[in-house]
Amino acid sequence: MQRFIMVRAFHSLIALVAISVIVFGLARITGNPLDVLLPIEATQEDFDRVQRAWGLDKPLPLQYFKYVSNIFQGNFGESLKWQDKTAGELVISRFPATLQLASLAMIVSVVIALPIGVIAAVKKDTGIDYAGKVVALLGQSLPSFWLGIVLMWIFAVQLDLLPTSGKGGISHMILPAITLGFFQVAAIMRLTRSSLLEVLDTEFVKLARIKGVSERKVIWKHCLRNALITPLTYFGLILGSFLTGSVVTETVFAWPGVGLLAIDAVRARDFQVVQTVVLFFATIYIFANLLVDITYAYLDPRIRYD
Amino acid sequence: MANVALPQQLPEIEAPRGWQVISQVRRLPVVPILILLVVLVLPAIFADQLAPHDPLKGSLRNRLQPPAWTQAEVVNGVEVKPGGSWNHILGTDKQGRDMLSRIIHGARISLTVSLIAVFIAGLIGTTLGLMAGYYGGWVDHLVMRIVDIGLSIPAILLALVLVSAIGASFGTVIIVIGGIFWSRYARMVRGDTLSIKSQDFVSRARVAGASNRRIMVRHIFPNVANTVIVLGTLEIGQVILLEATLSFLGAGIPRPTPAWGLMVSDGRELIVNAWWVAMFPGVAILLTVLSLNLFGDWVRDRLDPKLQNV
Numbered sequence: 001m002q003r004f005i006m007v008r009a010f011h012s013l014i015a016l017v018a019i020s021v022i023v024f025g026l027a028r029i030t031g032n033p034l035d036v037l038l039p040i041e042a043t044q045e046d047f048d049r050v051q052r053a054w055g056l057d058k059p060l061p062l063q064y065f066k067y068v069s070n071i072f073q074g075n076f077g078e079s080l081k082w083q084d085k086t087a088g089e090l091v092i093s094r095f096p097a098t099l100q101l102a103s104l105a106m107i108v109s110v111v112i113a114l115p116i117g118v119i120a121a122v123k124k125d126t127g128i129d130y131a132g133k134v135v136a137l138l139g140q141s142l143p144s145f146w147l148g149i150v151l152m153w154i155f156a157v158q159l160d161l162l163p164t165s166g167k168g169g170i171s172h173m174i175l176p177a178i179t180l181g182f183f184q185v186a187a188i189m190r191l192t193r194s195s196l197l198e199v200l201d202t203e204f205v206k207l208a209r210i211k212g213v214s215e216r217k218v219i220w221k222h223c224l225r226n227a228l229i230t231p232l233t234y235f236g237l238i239l240g241s242f243l244t245g246s247v248v249t250e251t252v253f254a255w256p257g258v259g260l261l262a263i264d265a266v267r268a269r270d271f272q273v274v275q276t277v278v279l280f281f282a283t284i285y286i287f288a289n290l291l292v293d294i295t296y297a298y299l300d301p302r303i304r305y306d
Numbered sequence: 307m308a309n310v311a312l313p314q315q316l317p318e319i320e321a322p323r324g325w326q327v328i329s330q331v332r333r334l335p336v337v338p339i340l341i342l343l344v345v346l347v348l349p350a351i352f353a354d355q356l357a358p359h360d361p362l363k364g365s366l367r368n369r370l371q372p373p374a375w376t377q378a379e380v381v382n383g384v385e386v387k388p389g390g391s392w393n394h395i396l397g398t399d400k401q402g403r404d405m406l407s408r409i410i411h412g413a414r415i416s417l418t419v420s421l422i423a424v425f426i427a428g429l430i431g432t433t434l435g436l437m438a439g440y441y442g443g444w445v446d447h448l449v450m451r452i453v454d455i456g457l458s459i460p461a462i463l464l465a466l467v468l469v470s471a472i473g474a475s476f477g478t479v480i481i482v483i484g485g486i487f488w489s490r491y492a493r494m495v496r497g498d499t500l501s502i503k504s505q506d507f508v509s510r511a512r513v514a515g516a517s518n519r520r521i522m523v524r525h526i527f528p529n530v531a532n533t534v535i536v537l538g539t540l541e542i543g544q545v546i547l548l549e550a551t552l553s554f555l556g557a558g559i560p561r562p563t564p565a566w567g568l569m570v571s572d573g574r575e576l577i578v579n580a581w582w583v584a585m586f587p588g589v590a591i592l593l594t595v596l597s598l599n600l601f602g603d604w605v606r607d608r609l610d611p612k613l614q615n616v
Contacts, residue, residue: 011454014451014455015454015455015459018455019455019459022459022464022467023467026467026468026471026472137596137599137600138596140543140544140595140599141543141547141592141595141596141599142592142595143547143550143551143554143567143570143588143591143592143595144551145550145551145554145555145567145570145571146570146584146588146591146592149570149573149574149577149584149588150585150588152577153577153581153584153585157577157578157581164577164578240460241460243460243463244460244461244462244463247462247463247466247555248462248551248554248555251554251555252574262463262466263466263555263556263557265470266466266469266470266555266556266557267556269470269473270470271470271471274466274467274470275467277463277466278463278464278466278467281460281463282459282460282463285459285460
């Protein structure tokens with residue numbers, strides 16, 4: 001177990017280093033970042049001065065080293081668009097909004113998906129199961145940004161029940177949370193269904209039934225507990241799609257989170273901020289996957305590195 | 307009870323050839339294929355002939371015309387909301403460009419981007435997967451490590467970094483998508499190669515003096531080709547979806563090219579007054595991706611049922 005955790009953590013570390021190299025490298029292959037940063041009327045002297053001040057005249061590996069050591073000191077660079085703030089501050093200040101939205105979306109999707117998944121498994125090949133399949137297929141085929149706009153059109157413009165976009169009370173969160181959650185509904189539902197079907201077929205369930213345990217108790221207590229392990233292990237993947245999903249959903253609903261920050265930064269070609277957001281999201285994602293793998297290995301002793 | 311020896315292999319009963327063909331045709335996913343032809347393929351090929359107007363030129367006099375079937379709203383003899391005209395069946399956008407023509411030309415963008423991106427991803431993925439599976443050792447380790455890392459970065463984030471570094475363009479989108487999707491081919495092809503290379507015909511080819519490259523290209527590749535084709539068809543829909551998402555975010559195809567995602571993005575701010583600008587391109591994306599997914603499932607069931615869970 002210890003060995004597994006060590007090896008797995010080492011792999012995560014490699015992935016993180018790789019991402020930082022990619023992000024750093026991309027900023028450099030496009031040429032000198034100063035070409036974009038400095039105003040057109042800057043003279044050659046200005047150019048040289050800034051280049052020396054920022055250490056851009058040093059060899060690349062040295063620059064990378066400097067970049068990483070700056071990150072460890074909490075210095076992610078200056079933002080171009082938001083002059084008074086550093087990239088690190090920006091991401092931290094926007095994170096609570098993203099977290100709010102993502103947690104509400106997570107609750108929405110689990111509350112909807114779990115019961116449907118269970119019913120679809122218990123009543124296999126009935127109308128409900130079929131409806132579940134259609135939802136899953138839609139989840140794969142609907143463009144998420146478009147779903148958001150359609151919901152906005154129906155509930156905010158036509159029915160005038162909810163605000164169209166921006167940040168405010170709980171009513172501002174409903175549409176974004178549903179948009180973000182919908183795509184997880186399809187995934188969680190299918191996972192719950194298939195793993196529950198497997199458990200329903202096992203001996204201990206048959207035994208419970210023979211012993212006269214009520215059907216409701218068999219399904220919700222005996223089966224579901226065992227069936228939930230599979231969906232749990234997909235938590236990492238699901239979290240990943242929440243992170244990327246938040247970029248889209250926040251753009252559609254002008255929700256001022258980290259995702260919208262990334263898009264605004266891309267549009268303003270504010271590379272420091274894009275870099276920071278991507279590193280931030282990637283770290284969360286990799287760390288969550290590491291935790292999931294360790295939990296899974298803990299639950300299932302067959303999973304080890306030899 | 308007497309032991310009755312069952313025949314080791316039941317004789318295969320083959321249906322008459324004609325019946326086989328008919329049953330294959332009958333199982334064709336007709337509706338998805340028809341939708342694909344109407345929404346994606348035919349418009350992409352014949353965009354110039356089919357589009358009633360120029361997708362890039364509009365006249366501001368015709369801006370934000372509603373779809374043809376919309377009735378004008380008249381209050382006390384004054385027209386407050388104009389009706390649609392059959393000249394612009396799906397209405398016009400903010401710059402007076404014909405929506406239908408833009409959607410038709412958008413099909414060309416979607417199809418071109420997705421075909422090239424899937425081809426590039428397939429080429430890189432298959433080559434690296436073949437090499438990893440065939441050579442094993444450090445090649446295998448290296449490739450699989452890169453695959454793991456590739457799969458551990460959420461696709462849209464990678465695209466955002468690339469686009470903000472290189473700038474949004476047709477080429478960037480293809481590079482980004484190709485760079486994201488190759489890893490699944492590599493994984494599948496590597497797995498298949500591992501099991502194929504231990505079979506007799508491979509070692510016989512080697513004894514016969516075939517080079518490593520020849521064995522990979524002429525002997526192993528034909529056996530993994532089905533997997534590659536199935537993955538390709540299954541992924542085209544996802545690629546179109548990703549391209550549309552990137553374009554919507556402003557990190558994909560640049561304006562004023564009529565890409566579906568861009569058109570939805572234009573329509574977002576107009577949703578209160580002009581719902582049709584965002585709605586129709588979205589329907590085009592949905593129909594295309596939905597049919598591609600259904601078609602992909604069918605291709606998989608035909609060619610490679612073991613990929614059921616991909």
